[in-house]
Amino acid sequence: GNEVAIDSLARKVQESLSLAKRHKFWETQPVGQFKDLGDSSLPEGPIEPPTPLSEVKQEPYNLPSQYEWTTCDMDSEEMCNEVYVLLTNNYVEDDENMFRFNYSKEFLRWALRPPGFYRSWHIGVRVKTSKKLVAFITGVPARIRVRDTVVMMAEINFLCVHKKLRSKRLAPVMIKEVTRRVHMENIWQAAYTAGVVLPTPVSTCQYWHRSLNPKKLIDVGFSRLGARMTMSRTIKLYKLPDQTVTPGFRKMEPHDVPAVTRLLRNYLKQFVVAPDFDENDVEHWLLRKEGVIDSYLVESPQTHEITDFCSFYTLPSSILGNQNHTTLKAAYSYYNVSTKTPLIQLMNDALIVAKQKDFDVFNALDVMQNDSFLKELKFGPGDGKLHYYLYNYRTKHVLRSSELGLVLL
Numbered sequence: 001g002n003e004v005a006i007d008s009l010a011r012k013v014q015e016s017l018s019l020a021k022r023h024k025f026w027e028t029q030p031v032g033q034f035k036d037l038g039d040s041s042l043p044e045g046p047i048e049p050p051t052p053l054s055e056v057k058q059e060p061y062n063l064p065s066q067y068e069w070t071t072c073d074m075d076s077e078e079m080c081n082e083v084y085v086l087l088t089n090n091y092v093e094d095d096e097n098m099f100r101f102n103y104s105k106e107f108l109r110w111a112l113r114p115p116g117f118y119r120s121w122h123i124g125v126r127v128k129t130s131k132k133l134v135a136f137i138t139g140v141p142a143r144i145r146v147r148d149t150v151v152m153m154a155e156i157n158f159l160c161v162h163k164k165l166r167s168k169r170l171a172p173v174m175i176k177e178v179t180r181r182v183h184m185e186n187i188w189q190a191a192y193t194a195g196v197v198l199p200t201p202v203s204t205c206q207y208w209h210r211s212l213n214p215k216k217l218i219d220v221g222f223s224r225l226g227a228r229m230t231m232s233r234t235i236k237l238y239k240l241p242d243q244t245v246t247p248g249f250r251k252m253e254p255h256d257v258p259a260v261t262r263l264l265r266n267y268l269k270q271f272v273v274a275p276d277f278d279e280n281d282v283e284h285w286l287l288r289k290e291g292v293i294d295s296y297l298v299e300s301p302q303t304h305e306i307t308d309f310c311s312f313y314t315l316p317s318s319i320l321g322n323q324n325h326t327t328l329k330a331a332y333s334y335y336n337v338s339t340k341t342p343l344i345q346l347m348n349d350a351l352i353v354a355k356q357k358d359f360d361v362f363n364a365l366d367v368m369q370n371d372s373f374l375k376e377l378k379f380g381p382g383d384g385k386l387h388y389y390l391y392n393y394r395t396k397h398v399l400r401s402s403e404l405g406l407v408l409l
C-alpha cells in the first residue's frame, strides 16, 4: 500500500543523501574523479607527488571525543578475538541481510601479517570509557605492478564500523588515519575493493557461484530452484566425481615455492594490474594453511615439472535467521595458472577437492582468465559486483575484468 511506497521513497532519499555526502569526502581525495572519465589526455601514474616525510601529519586525526585510537596486535589472542567478534557481528552483509562474512581468526592473522607488515596499520577505535572495540580498518604492504611499473602500495581492507555507530561519519576519519600511517612509511598508493560505486573504479568485476551443495544453498536462500527443475534433478546437475582427474594433481608443499613462484610470475605478466610476488610472498600467500588457504599443483609424472597451479581461500558466511543452518561454507577462487592442463580441467579438479572438503559453494570473480571456465563449469552469475580502486594512481582507461590479475581477500 501507500506506506510501502513512502518507505521505499524514504530509502531512496536516504541513499541519495549518503551518496552526496560520500562523494563529498572522495572529491577531496587523490582518486580518479567522475569528471575526469574519458579524458585520456591525463597521464597514467600517480595523481599527487609524495609529500616530504617531515610534512606528513605526525599526530593521529581527531576522533569524536568519546572515542580513542588503538593498534590491534593480531599476535595477541585477546586482541585478535576482539577483532574477530567485531567483524562477525558488524562486517559486510548481502543486500537482503541474509548473510554476513565470518572471517576466521586464523584467516585474519594470515591476511594481516604478510612479509613486511606494519602493526601500526591494524587500526582500531575504542570507546574511551568501556574500551569496547567499535571500529576497525587495516592496510598491508604489497608490491603491485601496473603495466610495466611496479608500485609499492597498501592494500586496504576490513573497514568495519559497529552497526550502532553508522552515519556518525567515522569511516572518513578512519580512511584518513590509515592513509596518514601509510604515508609515514613513505608509501603513496593504495588498492582496495568495495561492493559500492565510489570515484572511480579501475575495474568492475562480477561474482560467479558454483553450487557444490545445492540442497543447502536452496534451503538457506542463497540460490533458488531453477524453473522446471526438481531438487533431485538439481542435485544431479551439480554432482561431481569423487576423485580429481588430472595425473600429478597434488597439494602444494613448502619445497614447491620456487617453482610455483616462477610459474605464477610468468603467468601474471599478461595482466595490466597484478601482484609482483617473490618467493617470500608466495610462501606466505599460497602455501596451504588448513581452514584458510588451499593450494594444489600439477607435477608432470614424466618430467616432474610443475606445469599448473590452483588455489582457493576459505571465507564462511554466517547465515542470519535460518533454523537449520548457521554457516555457509564458501571457497573463493584465488590464483590459478594453467600452462599444460586445460584451465577448465584444472578448475574442475579444484571444484572436486572443494566438494571433498565439504564446501557448499565455490565463488569466483570474472578476473584473469576465469571467464573461460565459468559457464562451462556451471557457475551462475551472482548479484554482487566487486569494484576495484587505486588510490593516488590514475590508469589511462577503465580496465576490463580480464585485465585484472589481482585478488584481494
Ligand SMILES: CNCCCN(C)c1ncc(F)c(N2CC(C(=O)NCc3cnc4ccccn34)C2)n1
Binding pocket: 092, 093, 094, 095, 099, 100, 101, 193, 194, 195, 207, 317, 363, 382, 383, 384, 385, 386, 407, 408, 409
Ligand atoms: C576483496 N574484499 C571483498 C570482501 C567482500 N567480498 C568477498 C564481497 N564483496 C562484495 C560482494 F558482493 C561479495 N559477494 C560474494 C558474493 C556472494 O557470495 N554473495 C552472497 C553472500 C554470501 N555471504 C555474503 C556476505 C556478504 C555479502 C554477500 N554475501 C557477492 N563479496
